[in-house]
Amino acid sequence: MMERGILLKGIGSFYEVLTESGETVTSKARGSFRREGIVPTVGDRVVIERKEQGYAQLSEILPRRNLLVRPPVANVDQLLIVVSASVPAPDWLLVDRLIISAKRIGIEPVPVLNKIDVADAAILETFLSDYHAFHTLTVSAETGDGLDALNERLRGKVTCFSGQSAVGKSSLLNALIPALRLETGELSRKTERGRHTTRHAELWPYENGAVLDTPGFSMFETECLEQSELDACYPEFSDAAPCRFPGCMHLSEPDCGVKPLLETGALTKGRYERYREIALDYQMRRKHRYD
Numbered sequence: 370m371m372e373r374g375i376l377l378k379g380i381g382s383f384y385e386v387l388t389e390s391g392e393t394v395t396s397k398a399r400g401s402f403r404r405e406g407i408v409p410t411v412g413d414r415v416v417i418e419r420k421e422q423g424y425a426q427l428s429e430i431l432p433r434r435n436l437l438v439r440p441p442v443a444n445v446d447q448l449l450i451v452v453s454a455s456v457p458a459p460d461w462l463l464v465d466r467l468i469i470s471a472k473r474i475g476i477e478p479v480p481v482l483n484k485i486d487v488a489d490a491a492i493l494e495t496f497l498s499d500y501h502a503f504h505t506l507t508v509s510a511e512t513g514d515g516l517d518a519l520n521e522r523l524r525g526k527v528t529c530f531s532g533q534s535a536v537g538k539s540s541l542l543n544a545l546i547p548a549l550r551l552e553t554g555e556l557s558r559k560t561e562r563g564r565h566t567t568r569h570a571e572l573w574p575y576e577n578g579a580v581l582d583t584p585g586f587s588m589f590e591t592e593c594l595e596q597s598e599l600d601a602c603y604p605e606f607s608d609a610a611p612c613r614f615p616g617c618m619h620l621s622e623p624d625c626g627v628k629p630l631l632e633t634g635a636l637t638k639g640r641y642e643r644y645r646e647i648a649l650d651y652q653m654r655r656k657h658r659y660d
């Protein structure tokens with residue numbers, strides 16, 4: 370009997386697949402995958418063939434909509450970029466880079482400010498103004514504030530939780546799905562150990578979709594972006610008048626349509642300053658593309 374499902378996790382050469390009928394079935398990858406260099410990946414939509422009770426063969430991997438590299442996970446709909454409103458201090462450049470990585474492969478980035486129960490006013494203000502062009506959420510895993518709205522956002526989607534260590538990714542997942550009992554830890558303990566509490570990627574079914582906790586922040590491969598591709602990662606720029614020069618990097622070119630956005634507040638100073646850094650970085654990558 371053939372059945373479709375979604376790959377939840379790998380354990381050695383076995384894979385746990387949640388079938389469309391809602392059953393979790395352990396399946397073994399078809400031998401030829403290895404020869405063909407195909408690696409079944411968490412999030413894969415797959416076809417399994419039931420052999421006997423509780424055992425099945427993973428016989429086909431359906432085409433992937435996208436593939437994250439670190440952690441390896443396929444078919445992600447949205448990337449939650451969790452930021453802490455207190456400690457650890459937000460790494461806004463990381464947030465902006467994660468947004469770009471997601472948008473590049475058709476994943477919707479969702480900046481989420483956690484720990485609003487102990488929010489630092491300046492962080493809250495920066496978060497709300499810098500990311501006004503995104504569908505943001507403000508939540509507290511501790512008090513449960515904003516979790517209904519978060520729950521709403523997760524429904525029917527495959528969502529990857531990303532962000533610096535200790536921002537509360539696992540705490541949020543535990544608040545949403547108490548049965549998970551993911552390990553969480555104090556910031557001090559994390560820095561002492563110099564590593565993340567969460568160590569591997571696993572997908573959990575949730576509200577007709579699935580959620581994935583990732584160890585610390587996850588950066589995807591940063592390839593070489595053309596300027597127009599980078600522009601497309603900034604929703605703020607869509608309000609801009611056309612720039613005089615094609616390929617304008619919006620740095621100090623004359624008659625740039627993006628710079629005036631700084632005066633109206635459509636683009637904040639912080640976002641723009643980090644944009645400059647990122648744009649120059651991609652310019653350098655383009656120059657050395659064929660080295």
Ligand SMILES: Nc1nc2c(ncn2[C@@H]2O[C@H](COP(=O)(O)OP(=O)(O)OP(=O)(O)O)[C@@H](O)[C@H]2O)c(=O)[nH]1
Nearest residue numbers: 484510511535536537538539540553554566567585
């Ligand atoms: N005050 C407050 N503390 C929180 C909140 N959410 C998480 N914490 C605390 O922040 C610390 C880190 O939380 P974790 O859930 O382990 O963080 P993580 O993002 O999963 O970290 P890694 O797995 O290392 O990447 C823990 O001590 C939590 O109790 C919150 O909403 N408010």
Ligand SMILES: [Mg+2]
Nearest residue numbers: 538539566567
């Ligand atoms: Mg964690």
Ligand SMILES: [Zn+2]
Nearest residue numbers: 612617619625
């Ligand atoms: Zn410009």
